[in-house]
Amino acid sequence: MDMAAHTGPKAEVVRRRRANAGRHLAPFLFISPWILGFLFFTLGPLCFSLTMSFFDWPVVGERTFVGLDNYRSMFMEDPQFRESLWITVKFAAIYVPFNIVMSFLLALLLHHATFASGFFRTVFYLPSVISGVALVTIWSWIYSREYGLLNFMLSLVGIDGPNWLGDPSLALVAIIVASLWGLGGTMLILLTGLKAIPKELYEAATVSGVPGWAQMVFITLPMLGPMLIFTFITSIISAFQQLTIALLLTKGGPLGSTYFFAMYIYDNAFKYFDMGYAAAGSWVMFVIVLTLSLVVMRWSAAWVYYEGEVRPADGDRDA
Amino acid sequence: MRKTVLYATLILLSALFIAPFYWTFMTAVKSTAELYRFPPVLWPSEWHWENFAAAWSKQPFGTYLSNSLIVVVLSTIGQLLSSSLVAFGFARFRFPGRDALFVLLLATMMIPWDVKMIPLYMEFNMLGWINTLKPLIVPAYFADAFFVFLLRQYIMTIPMEIDEAARMDGANSFDIYWRIHLPLMLPALVLVGTFHFMNAWNDYLGPLIFLNDQSKYTLTLGLSMFKGLHEIDVTSIAAITVILCLPPLALFFLAQRYIMDGAVGSSVKG
Numbered sequence: 001m002d003m004a005a006h007t008g009p010k011a012e013v014v015r016r017r018r019a020n021a022g023r024h025l026a027p028f029l030f031i032s033p034w035i036l037g038f039l040f041f042t043l044g045p046l047c048f049s050l051t052m053s054f055f056d057w058p059v060v061g062e063r064t065f066v067g068l069d070n071y072r073s074m075f076m077e078d079p080q081f082r083e084s085l086w087i088t089v090k091f092a093a094i095y096v097p098f099n100i101v102m103s104f105l106l107a108l109l110l111h112h113a114t115f116a117s118g119f120f121r122t123v124f125y126l127p128s129v130i131s132g133v134a135l136v137t138i139w140s141w142i143y144s145r146e147y148g149l150l151n152f153m154l155s156l157v158g159i160d161g162p163n164w165l166g167d168p169s170l171a172l173v174a175i176i177v178a179s180l181w182g183l184g185g186t187m188l189i190l191l192t193g194l195k196a197i198p199k200e201l202y203e204a205a206t207v208s209g210v211p212g213w214a215q216m217v218f219i220t221l222p223m224l225g226p227m228l229i230f231t232f233i234t235s236i237i238s239a240f241q242q243l244t245i246a247l248l249l250t251k252g253g254p255l256g257s258t259y260f261f262a263m264y265i266y267d268n269a270f271k272y273f274d275m276g277y278a279a280a281g282s283w284v285m286f287v288i289v290l291t292l293s294l295v296v297m298r299w300s301a302a303w304v305y306y307e308g309e310v311r312p313a314d315g316d317r318d319a
Numbered sequence: 320m321r322k323t324v325l326y327a328t329l330i331l332l333s334a335l336f337i338a339p340f341y342w343t344f345m346t347a348v349k350s351t352a353e354l355y356r357f358p359p360v361l362w363p364s365e366w367h368w369e370n371f372a373a374a375w376s377k378q379p380f381g382t383y384l385s386n387s388l389i390v391v392v393l394s395t396i397g398q399l400l401s402s403s404l405v406a407f408g409f410a411r412f413r414f415p416g417r418d419a420l421f422v423l424l425l426a427t428m429m430i431p432w433d434v435k436m437i438p439l440y441m442e443f444n445m446l447g448w449i450n451t452l453k454p455l456i457v458p459a460y461f462a463d464a465f466f467v468f469l470l471r472q473y474i475m476t477i478p479m480e481i482d483e484a485a486r487m488d489g490a491n492s493f494d495i496y497w498r499i500h501l502p503l504m505l506p507a508l509v510l511v512g513t514f515h516f517m518n519a520w521n522d523y524l525g526p527l528i529f530l531n532d533q534s535k536y537t538l539t540l541g542l543s544m545f546k547g548l549h550e551i552d553v554t555s556i557a558a559i560t561v562i563l564c565l566p567p568l569a570l571f572f573l574a575q576r577y578i579m580d581g582a583v584g585s586s587v588k589g
Contacts, residue, residue, distance in 0.1 A: 026492045027417070030408025033401040034424060037461025042427050045438035052438065059444075109329055114322075122575065123333040126340070129571045130564045131521035133539040137546060137560045138339045141346065141553070149342050152359050181339065188579070233429075241431050244523050248543055262433055269437050270528060282434040289431055 049279040057276035070280035081281070083256065084264035087172065091260065092239035095176050099235050100228065103186035110187075111194045121191065125184035132244035139178040140165070140249060168257035171250050175258055178245060186231045193227035194220070229300045233293045240289050261285060340564075347371070347557035354553060367554075371562070374555035380562075382534060383541035390455045390537060391519045397460035398515045399508055405462040406470030407496045411482060428464045432524075440528055454529040455522070455537075459515070466511045473507035474500060506577050513574040517567045538563055 028035075053071070056064045074081045106124055110117050127135065142149045143164035151161025164174045197220065205215045221228075243262040246252060252259035265285065269278035346354065348367050353360040375381070409421055443454045477500065485495050501508075526540040536544065542559050549555065571578070 024414070027408050027412035027414040030412070030492070030496070031405045031420070033460065034405040034462040034464075034467060035420075037401075037458065038423070038427065040442075041439065041458050041461060042430065042435065045435045045442060046430070048438035048441065049434055052441075059441075106332070109325060109332075112325060113329060115326075118579070120329050120333055121579065123336050126568065126571070127336060129517060129567045131523065131539050131567070133521075133523050133543050134560045134563050137542070137556060138343045141342065141557075142339060147355060147359065149338065149359065155358070181336070237429065237431060241433060243433075248523075248546075265433050265437075269440070275437055275441065279437050282431070282437060285431055286434045290429065293429060 049282060052276045053280035053283050055276040057274075057279070059273045059275060063276075066276070070277050071284075074277070074280060074284070080256075080259070080264055084259050084261045085284075087257070087259060088240060088242070088261040091172060091176065091242060092236060095179055095239050095242075096232065096235045098176070098180055099183050099186055100231055102180060103183045103231070104190050104224075104228075106183070106187045107191040107194055110191055121188075124187055127181045128184035133248065135178065135182065136245055136248040139174075139181075143174055165250055166254055168255045171254060171258045175242075175245055175249060178249065179242070186235065189227055189231055190224065193224045197223045225300065229296060232300075233296055236292050236296070237289055240285055343557050343560055343564075346553060347374075347561050349554065351554065370554050371558045374558035375562075377549075377552070377555055378541060378545050379533065380538070380541060380559065383536045383538045386452060386535060387520060387537040387539075390452050391516055394456045394459035394519050395512055395515050397456065398463060398466060399512055401460050401462040402466040402511060403470050403501060403504065403508065404496065405467045406474055407500055409467065410471045410474035411479075411492075411495075411500075424464050424467060436524070436528060443529060449529055450531045450535055452530075452535065455519070455525050459519075463515070466515065469511060470504060470507050473504050477503055509574055509577045513570055513578065516570055520567055 054065060054067060056066050056070075110121050110124075113120060141147070145151065145161070145163045145166065148161070148164070150164065154161040162170055164170050201219050201223070202215055205219060210218075241262050242260050243266060246258045246260045246263055247266070250258040252263050261281070262285070265278050265281040268274050268281060345361070345363060347370055349360060349363045350365055350367055353363055409417065409424075439454070440449070443449055446453075448454050448457075481499060482495050485499055490498070521539065522537070523539045523543065526537045527543075530536060530540060533541075533544075538559075542556070542563055545559065546556050
């Protein structure tokens with residue numbers, strides 16, 4: 001009986017219709033984990049936090065709508081807002097270029113190394129593999145005033161090393177250096193990019209007598225463009241989110257000299273439990289990061305070469 | 320001559336990158352007497368391996384470790400399954416809104432964690448998940464944008480004919496995913512698994528915000544709390560730091576081939 005139901009002409013239609021519906025539904029079933037995750041762990045929280053930013057919202061107790069008051073008092077009355085933002089901008093302005101230039105130089109060195117390049121690549125990448133907590137622990141001893149590795153090395157050349165983490169003018173530099181220790185990820189991306197540049201370009205240039213520096217400017221940099229932009233944007237985003245190292249290495253001090261913007265948001269949320277105010281701060285960060293990323297993309301579109309792209313100028317020349 | 324300069328530079332820089340690891344390891348095995356000597360002892364006269372066991376018993380590090388392992392193992396399983404499912408959906412189907420959704424997925428990578436951290440805390444608070452390991456595990460079951468992107472790129476390199484042949488033989492979409500593509504994307508899964516393992520194992524801010532009780536601490540949080548309380552017990556801190564670094568380093572060496580094969584790079588080219 002069962003058999004008959006499944007083989008009859010009517011059943012055939014039903015089966016086909018079902019299969020059809022299944023085909024339409026299948027892709028959504030496959031991507032449903034992400035859709036649900038997007039709703040519950042991204043879009044929902046984003047809307048929630050935007051709403052919170054217009055409220056005086058303690059973790060427990062009465063919520064009151066305050067309109068733009070959180071933003072107004074942040075910009076107008078809160079010196080910590082301006083100071084922490086300024087420290088973060090300073091950090092980003094030094095960290096981002098150093099991160100990219102040093103990663104690029106390391107990648108170049110590795111690219112030109114014929115022997116044991118895999119070994120050196122591994123060594124440079126190792127620090128990016130470990131936890132921020134471990135990184136901070138390690139660097140806190142390197143920077144230690146009396147027993148630190150750094151001051152010992154300085155003493156070898158006759159320099160009396162300073163108190164790196166205790167001096168307001170040095171602590172930010174110390175954090176930047178510790179962060180740069182983990183540049184392996186950026187280096188790896190750029191190295192992959194270098195390897196993908198066709199060798200024929202360099203051969204042709206060398207045959208035509210193009211000097212090395214010009215090959216760098218007119219072949220390497222433009223071909224590496226998309227990756228440089230990618231690392232530029234991700235570095236900016238991570239620089240603005242910098243929290244773990246400052247939280248553990250200097251706790252924002254000394255004298256607030258490493259009190260990053262992310263720490264300011266964190267403190268407002270989880271120390272003062274002023275969720276609405278903290279949410280407003282996080283939206284300021286979001287807008288800054290988004291604006292910077294878009295500016296970089298717009299600015300790069302003018303000179304970065306993307307594979308397979310035909311520029312109007314090229315077409316004109318052909319015509 | 321140029322090669323000599325190149326290798327001299329590489330060796331010097333490697334020493335700089337390795338020195339902090341070396342220093343930490345030596346600190347962990349030194350005797351207390353040698354710890355505070357100036358100039359520092361670069362090669363200890365005696366090796367005190369018992370420092371590791373001594374450090375381990377100073378706090379419930381065993382509990383921290385098992386919490387870390389629960390989080391890492393369960394979330395890695397979730398991440399591998401969910402991200403590969405979603406990647407397969409985006410790579411192998413045409414459906415209305417697909418490209419727009421994919422752009423949306425990529426765009427979520429640009430959202431700073433700080434914006435989500437506060438509402439997520441409130442959300443998990445409402446669910447009663449604060450002070451449990453759930454906030455560190457459950458989101459991994461809902462796919463990660465970057466991993467979806469990596470896996471999708473990988474699936475796109477696999478010829479469509481394989482799918483069609485399987486469909487002729489009566490396989491449905493899930494069979495094709497489960498029996499054909501999952502085994503085929505093993506190299507990419509190793510990469511995703513490794514990256515996720517490292518993220519989960521190394522995570523500090525998540526445990527810091529979502530966990531309160533010592534009995535729930537993960538190893539990173541436990542170490543940072545221990546360090547805050549016993550700043551002078553340098554030997555123990557170093558020993559635990561070494562232990563904390565070992566799993567990601569070991570995993571990195573095992574999976575190195577997959578990581579270095581350029582999967583990272585291909586993710587950028589788009």
